[in-house]
Amino acid sequence: MHIQVLKSKIHRVKITQAELHYVGSITIDEDLMDAANLIENEKVQIVNINNGERLETYVIKGERGSGQVCLNGPAARKAQVGDIVIIISYAGMEIEAAKQYKPVVVFPDDNNQL
Secondary structure: OEEEEEEEEEEEEEOOEEEOOOOOEEEEEHHHHHHOOOOOOOEEEEEEOOOOOEEEEEEEEEOOOOOOEEEEHHHHHHOOOOOEEEEEEEEEEEHHHHHHOOOEEEOOOOOOOO
């Protein structure tokens, strides 16, 4: 049996941009992606600390070192620039493997830097 477990998390990162007229997704600074073990097109859950919104989308690479975290498309309506969010990814694995797995958790600073 497979279960879903926390794979990685970027904890309390700031939204820097919201682009309503875009296909969709979340753009994340590539440094943050690497640190959190996220890859382009990976499904993520976004949890907005400011307003309680939760949504799922996929990751697009942002400019490395920029601190960029941009909600695109309809998701742009779920947060404002400056909102604090948690970006979460999950993985499916066997229960015994899940018991041993250690998720990656990243704690960026106030400028979305490591």
